[in-house]
Amino acid sequence: MPLAPPVRVEAAGCITALGDARATHAALLRGEVALRPLPVLGADGGEAVPLALAPGRGFDETAPPNWFPFVRELMATLPGEGWGSARRPVFVTSSNFGVGSLYAYRRHGDAAHLAFGTPSTCVDWLAGALGWGANVTTVSHACVSAHLGLLLATRALHAGFAERALVFSFDFISPFVSGGFHALKILNSGFPSPYADRPTGSIGLGDGAAYAVLTAEQGDFAIEAQSLYNEMHHFTSNRADGVGFATCLEPLRQATQGRRLWLKGHGTGTLEAGRLESTALRDAFPEAPLVGWKGSLGHTLGSCGLVELAIACEAIRTGSAPGTIGGANPSFQSTVALDPLDTRATDGVVCASNAFGGAHAAFLLGHA
């Protein structure tokens, strides 16, 4: 896949269980863990598992969705106007959309939830509530969704279909998704310890929403290269030789030779994927320290790529990147950094995400 030309990030923001991008970045630097043990099925109970909900949000869905105030708060910081018009397209990405509403409808029978339950009804409602026009492309590829939105927006800009593009992603967890990951046994009573070589793997799940405004020529940050690869080997595992990770990283490795990098990995806390990912990143970028933030924020699913981009921008802006929260020695690789990094001596960060189906995505973010 030929690399997309660079694109500028004019603005980026996010909201997590720890607050906005600045507050989240600061809390991560302090090593705060947002995850809390909560019943996997909310009011219906079940095992306590690590979940990181937006502050004050209930886990059981309401109609309209109880996550919308957080989206509205985030989008109040979005610069510009005219989003969703012909030359200011919006690229919405998510893995969950409003599926928690569909769960609530099936459990309790209140038809009011149906207006938010499918991706298209949910995005149409959001577009109306946020004042967007109808030029909204909606992408859903599980946990690499946000990366796909960034790449499509980049291409639309460079092809002349957009003067500015908004990429917006949101994933607010619900018993629908926590029940699914719990059934897969990777969401359990343990807390995630990304890249730690330990007997049992565990993930956490977290609320997250984020945006990035992409332009050709404005903004302090640039996405200099983007890469995708889909193994299509197994729904929930990767090829054991790690070729999927390596194939996705190779174009970035070639594009960054001689540069001083740090790495923000996917790092959910699963064992095999953590071992494969950290090994592939070490092989591609032997000198670069690796961090991951899902041990605090939980996995923000389809939005993780954009949430973590906003935090990475803060890290570059302040010169300090949070370490691998929840990580522990021994790690799979010596390159895993448990403590915060000084980013002032680096030229950029490679941000990577993975998803069901052996989907891989990565981009290089740096100063413009």
Place this chain on the structure above:
Amino acid sequence: MRLFFSAMLERYLQALSVEDFGLEEPSATRERLKDRFPRGATRRMTQLGMLIGAALDELDPRAEDAVVYASSYAETRALESYLDSFPAASPTLFQTSIHPSAVQQALITRQHPVSEFFPITGRAHLVAHAVQAALLSPVSRVLLCGGEERGTWLLEQKVASERTYAFALALGSEPTGAIARVGLAAVAADWPAQRFMLTEFCDALRARQPVDLVAAPGLRFSLAWL
């Protein structure tokens, strides 16, 4: 950067597969298509997965292809069954209920990696945006596929498809041997955009009808049969 309002993308439709079975039940689809997949594979596949798989097979996917997948509702039956599995949530139905699942079922069954895979959803302007994703791809051949499966209790609530169908197009950059030309042009914002649903696109493909309309704000979509 090119000038705005002059953007124009074009590809050639080299091969086409359309599977439209209206009200067909999954069991009938499974029986009809079981010989198209490795032995035993269809037991684990959804109806939409089988239909998309069969449609893609006609195009002989290659590792260097990009795949764009368009569906408004995607895995409706798996989603319904997954929701009904609570409180003992089914891990299998959870993973097959995700939006890109149909294409993943088809390509995982074949152990067929691809570089780019863009699963797109939406309603009124889904076709325009899926075509845009396909035509923006820099790779030499893009497979644009899509479809729906008929729902049950979600259909009763009008949040699922009434029809079961799937299609796949191979879009190349060369006109030699092409059967149609697919174009997307940027137009002024004051050109009114029309709804153009996935079912209408499928019908146009099946009947080989031309299409020329502003299918999303600022995006004029054309399909011209050669």
